[in-house]
Amino acid sequence: LTQADIDRGWYTPEFAFTVAPVDGSAPAVTVTHAAAPVVLRDGVLAATITGARADAGRDLAANPYAVGTQVPYTFRVDNRSPMVVTVVPATGDFSP
Incomplete structure (x- = not known):
């Protein structure tokens, strides 16, 4: 070192x-x-994670989600560190 x-x-x-x-x-x-x-x-690790529903134009008052409906969701990871960063949801019914 x-x-x-x-x-x-x-x-x-x-x-x-x-x-x-x-x-x-x-x-x-x-x-x-x-x-x-x-x-x-x-x-040292510096990552910003942002995300949002992928159906932002959906009128939830007129067309709400029902039990079992899959919510389309996207997220972005901006890594400003020198290391490779792997990000996966820690809880919830998400899959990477």
Whole structure:
């Protein structure tokens, strides 16, 4: 970790190494890896979730929902963080 990583609140794990036989019988191979960012403190994840009925033009007074009616709904997630964010409803009769 660097001070910049700590100040930013996240870092991306990266490493590289080279493998080669001691006797030189084969060429050296370098292996590298970069993983997903890791959060180091609270407040780094920043997502805004908005949503609304997808039938906003429906007159609910004249045509109310009935028991068992599926309500069309859309939502949008705007992720302003460096991490991938997965959002699914936590409660209710929704499916992702």
